[in-house]
Amino acid sequence: MTEILLWLMLAGAVVVLAGVAWRRRAQMRHRARARAEAALMAAETARAQARQRAEEQAKAQASLAAEEAARAQAQRQAEAEAAALRQREADEAARVQALRAAEEAARAQARRDAEQAAQEQAQRIAAEQAEREAARAEAERLANEQAQRAAQAARLEAQRAAEEAERRATAEAARQAFERAAAREAARREAERAAAEAEARLQAERAAEAQAAREAAARAEAARIEAARLAAERARQQAEREAAQVMAAAARKPREQTLVMVADDSKIVRVKTGRLLTQHQYQVCFAEDGLDAARQIAERQPDVLITDVEMPGMDGFQLTEHVRQNPRTANIPVIMITAADERHRDDAARAGVSVLLGKPYPEDELIARIEASLRAGDAATRPMELA
Template sequence: MEQRPNVHRQVPMFVDAHDEGTSSMTMIQTLLLIAVAVLVGILLIRFFVARRSESERAEREARAQAAREAERQAADNAARQAAAAAARRLAERQATEKAEREAAEAAARREAERQAAEAAARREAERQAAEAAARREAERQAAEAAARREAERQAVEATARREAESQAAEASARREAERQAAEAAARREAESQAAEAAARREAERQAAEAAARREAERQAAEAAARREAERQAAEAAARREAERQAAEATARREAESQAAEASARREAERQAAEAAARREAERQAAEASARREAERQAAQREADRLAIEKALHEEENERQAIETAIEHETQRQAAEEAQRRSLAASAAALVPKIKAEEQTVVMIADDSKVVRVKTSRLLTAHRYQVLMAEDGLDAARQIEVSTPDVLVTDEDMPGMNGLQLARQLRANPRTARLPIILVTSDNEQLRANAAAAGVDVVLGKPYPEEQLISHIQQLLRNQANA
């Protein structure tokens, strides 16, 4: 041990090299500590930014959920109020129609008694005047009956349409609320999973980068140590002791550096684990809150649905009772109308003339409700009376009760198509001369089949509205002149 100072005095240049190596290792340690501090700072910043983003997103979702709940409740209240108002209007309209029908029947009875007394008094002397009066009266009564039937039919259709629209709106609102709730839950779950996956990937990437940096630095240090050892081995034996001491100091610094890195790594892993545990706890709390809210909304929706179904069931029972009464009344009026038509037919046969548009009844047979409504609006705008049938079978049943002046039918219908309907009408002597307009695609074979079935006019889809009106007017003129 006493010889070591002499060795150091003999080789001062080796001491300088040792000091330079120590300074270089101190700088590497400083850079490592700075890198670790920067990495920890970045992780903390990302954690706080993520926490703030999650809090803002939760607040936005809560506000949106509250707004959707308020809108749904407003829509439910409006639907219930509309249903109650419709029921009140239906009851008032029925009472008014009943009073009008009773008054019209009483007036018709009084008018029939008066006409019978007058006809008995001047049957022979005023035969021609009585026939003209009978024709006018029959036409007026037919127009009144047609107007009543049309008003009743439109009222029934309007009620059914409002009912269907109300049910469709409620069902659409329920489906939309359920879809939005499911989408919101799925979106929150996806965002939570994506955030967790991104955090895991970021932590793994940073850990990999740190490990790669540490490995590169270690390899660089080892390469430097190897080069230094090779250079020192080539020098004199007097420098070996200094190299050994330098190697011992380097080993100590390396051990200290590795211990510091391990401590920093453990601290970073602990903080990351704590952050992940906090995020998991927050996510589970959010999921529990969302589940409770979804269960509450589901219970509320179920209660509302049961109440609505009960109200709809009661309203359906009332509507069926009303429809039964209307059907009985319609059948009675149809029987009276058929009797009046048979009485007026003999009188009207002597003086053929073209009916006015207000007295002309046009039946529309089409399985498409859109087409029926559109064609009905066109004919009503030209002041025609309109009857509507959903298909060929429905049209045949209605024509058996009351024959229209013109039939406009679609060719392609379920049950009984347009050609089958035309053949059945032509086979019946009572409807053999009924003008028939067939609406179909522009096909020569179909036109030939339509002509063979007794169709008067074939209209190809699509057709100008003026063309339909022109054909109706021409068919009525031809029938009057026949």
């Protein structure tokens, strides 16, 4: 009888434990459903708020961040509650196991059955918890995706609105600028037309006076030009006479009084030619290039000019033309020394070179050409000699 009573008590305890476990599972499922519904409602509220925040642009991002923080806090709280519930269930299972361990060996089978039932219950609870966690994660993922899509759509819409507003503002500014430019152009044309009419009237009034003045000025200018021409002709004739006298005097000069200018950009050539001329008792001056020679000729006129062809600034042809263009120096004999006498023949003749001497040349020939040029007289009108 006692054994039956014990078995009945054990069965009652098992039934009580099963009832307690079932109520706890029901409470957990109820709380899980409530949290899921709250999460769905929060997600729906977040989507509505996200749409509203997207329309408000900058303010939307701050609000979205705050809501994300709130959802994260809610998730952490839910996870803490689940962990606490699992801890309480583990504690309860431990107490049940301690109670079963205190029972006598006769109730070992009942304890094993209860333990097996508790293990199955724990497995079911774990499976249900895993399902709830997966459902919660999926709901959160869907809510986040929907919120991101809504925010992206709102940003795109705001960007398109801003671009459209900018295009409209640009078009309006361009239209206003065109209208202002057209108004300024019309005013300018009207002012130009009025100015042209006034100028035409003024020109018409001045035309008669200007015609008489131009006729008088033309007569005076013709008289001035004729007087200037006569004066220039007399000056040219005087310069030619003076040049002829200089050349004649140069032809009669002894070598010690004859000045020969050597124009060459090579110092070696200048020194070598100057030494040769000095040996034959000629006075020698040197020019480093054509510009230096022209400057020295204006200050002191030489009796003979010996020049190279290629020089910086002013070459030998330009220097010869410069000498020939001045009536005071036009009769100076110009001896040009070149290594390509055939190629430079025509240019030298056009420039007015007196003697074209090819390199290398005998020293005696250069001295002979100098003396012949001095005896020949008018160098500007003589044909060029080739050596």
